[in-house]
Amino acid sequence: MIPFNKPYAPEHISMSVAKKILKAPLGDETQHHLTVDTLRVNHGILSDRQVVFTQSATQALEIMALCMDLNAHDEIIMPSFTYAATANAFARTGARIVFADIDPYTLNISLETVAPLITKHTRAIIPIHYGGISADLDGLIKLIKGSEIRLLEDAAHGIGANYKGKALGTIGSMGCLSFHHTKNITAGGSGGALIYDSFWHEQVQACLYQGTNRSAFLDGKVPVYHWEQLGGEFLMTYYHQLFLEKALPDLDWVTNRRLKISNDFFNFLTSDYNFDEHITFQKTVEGANGNGHIFPIILRDEALKRDLMTYLKANGIHAFTHYEPLHMSRAGRKYGDTRVSLESTERIASRLLRLPLYATLTDSEVEKILEHLKLFLKGRC
Ligand SMILES: *Cc1c(COP(=O)(O)O)cnc(C)c1O
Secondary structure (H helix, E strand, O other), X not given: OEOOOOOOOOOOHHHHHHHHHHOOOOOOOHHHHHHHHHHHHHHHOOOOEEEEEEOOHHHHHHHHHHHHOOOOOOEEEEEOOOOHHHHHHHHOOOOEEEEEOOOOOOOOOOHXXXXXXXXXXXXXXXXXXXXXXXXXXXXXXXXXXXXXXXXXXXXXXXXXXXXXXXXXXXXXXXXXXXXXXXXXXXXXXXXEEEEEEHHHHHHHHHXXXXXXXXXXXXXXXXXXXXXXXXXXXXXXXXXXXXXXXXXXXXXXXXXXXXXXXXXXXXXXHHHXXXXXXXXXXXXXXXXXXXXXXXXXXXXXXXXXXXXXXXXXXXXXXXXXXXXXXHHHOHHHHHXXXXXXXXXXXXXXXXXXXXXXXXXXXOHHHHHHHHHHHHHHHHHHO
């Protein structure tokens, strides 16, 4: 059986982590610094950006929402074609979620789909960089230039990917990465990172210390500390920081392997066999360099997608659909506004299938997947 995903855990991790954990200086920040440095080097985070590791990308999004100090009059624009985590973090503040359509080629929100939704209440725009392929960030930045609207990146898919040489998650005002076990690199089950520019430093520190100014107290700037705003308990555990530090140096290898497999899929489906009328692919905007996080294929219609998924499963290959558009969900209708047609989102969500893709997928497993795709498609197309 070829599963849809296998979490990446380098074999050398278990021993070194096990040894260190026995004498872990819990509460000490040394490990956090080490892991931040490793992320900086491997993901390419410039020194003008701060990094904090959280227990999940969801928590990093929650910190962003707290820092923005949102209320019920505020509006946050995001794709409907995303995971509920993107919306939850902001909806729980009382702010309205405003759903933008995706561009049918890039599968991301764009200048054209976001522009009609901007009002005087808009506080932030949140692209998600679907499959690790960047949204057209220059377009979105152009749209908010000169306004107070923030660009916040949900780069949960984006570890190892960049836009015009800048690491995803480091381009907006704040951004997050995910190290959940379904993502390209995991911190050992779950984990996330919040990346932000220094404008937010005090706010982020307050959120990390339960909304108090304990950070200023620790720096000797105030004699006592107080509860000043909402915050929480967000820091990634020592164990996960250690695991992540050991896994991150394999990022290049993981990314290259995933890109190689994606290329094999793509070349097979476009050159060896021409299924043009039946299958289309996610397109890359200029300057976006992906990380092979997802290989989505968009089938001609919903029935073909369903049949292919069933056929692959019967042959031991797990392929999956993806997001149910949030605007069509119960909570999406309650917490979100659908002000324009989200036609591309609905059409694509119903026809998209993700092939198995992970770094340790072997060449013979890739062959098997391609062989079965060929058998199915030749019979149907
Ligand atoms: C995985 C994912 C998240 C949540 O990441 P966690 O680390 O599991 O909290 C958020 N947004 C998107 C687009 C994701 O795919």
